[in-house]
Amino acid sequence: MACVDDKEGLPERLKRRDRERQEAQEKRRETRERQVVSEEKADYFTETFNKEKASVEELLATCGPEQLEDASSRLSKLQVFVNDSLSFLPSYEVRQAQAALQRLQASLTDRREQLLPKKKFTFRSRKAALAEAAAVVPECNIVPAAEGAPAVVPESAVEPRCGFSDEDCQQLVKTASEINGQDVQLTRLTGCTVKLFGAPSTLHIRQVRDSLVLCGPVSSSVFIDDCSHCVFVFPCQQLRTHNTEECSFYLHVTSRAIIEDCRSMRFAPFTWSYPAIEEHFETAGLDKSKNNWSQVDDFNWLARDVHSPNWSVIPEDERRSEWDS
Template sequence: MLSASSNQPAIMDEKKKAVITAKLRSRDEERQNAILKRQEEKQAVNADGERLDFFLKTFKDEKKIIEEFINNCETLDNKSELADKFDEMSLAIQKLQQYVAECALFLPSSTLGRAQSDVSDLNTNLQKQKELMLPKKKFAFKNRKKYSEKPKPIVEKNQPEKSLTDVAVTKCNFSDRTGEILTKDPEEINKEDVALVNLSDCTVKLSGSPSAMHVNKLNGCKVFSGPVSSSIFIRNCTNCTFLLACHQLRIHETTNCQFYIHVTSKAIIEACNQITFAPYNWEYPGLDSHFQLSGLDTSQNAWDDIDDFNWLSADVHSPNWSLIPEEDRVKQWDP
């Protein structure tokens, strides 16, 4: 009969074996988990790679179409057809800009920056060709008039502004208000058209990234807006202050208003006077992400490059607009 002491080595061997088996099992599980994690990471990388490849191909194809028109538009003789084609290409650039914004979340920063720069270059080159092929009609006088005399307003063709009725029924809008603080958050206005109509002594705060903005008949108002991915049209406003960021800004029949702007193309004024400009400086939580969503190039701001359609002299500065001296600019706005 074996004694207890003689069974002890066998018991110890079993315990060691169990410990070793457990360690081997644990290592095997760790190895399997590591393999699974690498496979998931590889699949994620492949998915991002596929999305990036699709983006690059789509962007390249759309860019090529626009570039081909810019390079070959001189072959089109029909002025009406040419004007329509320029409008079509301008819309194509806006859509391409929006596409870049929608893909920004998964694009490498270098790719995103290059795409934004390419879109900006496309727009600049398109506008240069349009000015060359479809120059603004100049005035002809029997007797030369002095610049101090008010010239006849120039009306640009094919201007994509909405009528007052169309603006009033825009989904996101404020109209017919007096002395109120009016706000809309990103969930309401991101990628939506916004309209402001017939407001008096109101403060409007739009923290988000609208698709476009239409403003008509504001008096004594302050308007703060996040970055707009396409255009802002302003008409018939007096004694207002605007803080705006957009791709294209057009201001008509407006008097005694201040504009703090970030605009990626030359702003246009028409039939305006006492208009002043400074760089955009509104800050609020989420602004950076809204700039990214809008697709606007934060490094490009033509805030001080204004085209006055009612001023014919290229050598003398228009008396209808000026820059706000730095010491007179509002440095920080109330939240």
């Protein structure tokens, strides 16, 4: 029987095997190409990240007070770079990068405290202390000292800071002229409603309980730590939340939200509005068309194919849209 060279004359089974072999070769080739591309991206990430990390470390080691905001901005951009690279980085690379970012953030905090130390309680004459405190804190918070006794001036009265601290069940408001471009801090608040009408540079929220916080567009990052049973409403470039539970976020974020050591976190799109908010979006430089409110990275949950149990999306019929009541 003569040999048949024409493949069309081969039995169907042999032709099927030939197709399967070619398809397997093509899949192996595509897999190798994807691996090469991922390795190239990972190499670029490692080189770029390490270079910028070293640059920020050098800046923090030598900077003065006027350069702290530059260091903070560069650190925020480095976090955004990491967030944008999560899709191709292996989990151990992500952990190393985040650990390095946490060390940089700690160094920034230490450097800020060195260059801008907090003043402690100071004893002044009764009249001078009360006059200075009255210009900074509400009148209801000033407790007169006994006649002839030295007045104790609260730290917030000695060194005014942009924000609120140590308040219970209060309505707290800041205007754009007070917070635009500022580093705003909210600490140790319980049962409060906070409205920040403006575009701060950063927003730090720590040890806040059972409160509602509404803020205009934040040009860089919002940092939240050790909070519970709160509702947070704000636009920002980046959100990082630590050690927090039972909180809801109405969020506009242009990168990806990050949670760590958190549980029972719920997310929905940003819904607050006030007359000057469009102007404040421009002041903050935030892209209104880009909102990744439902893109949340849980650093305690590295399984990419299984949703983290620590956060969820607020159902549409449960979302709030009115905030003035």
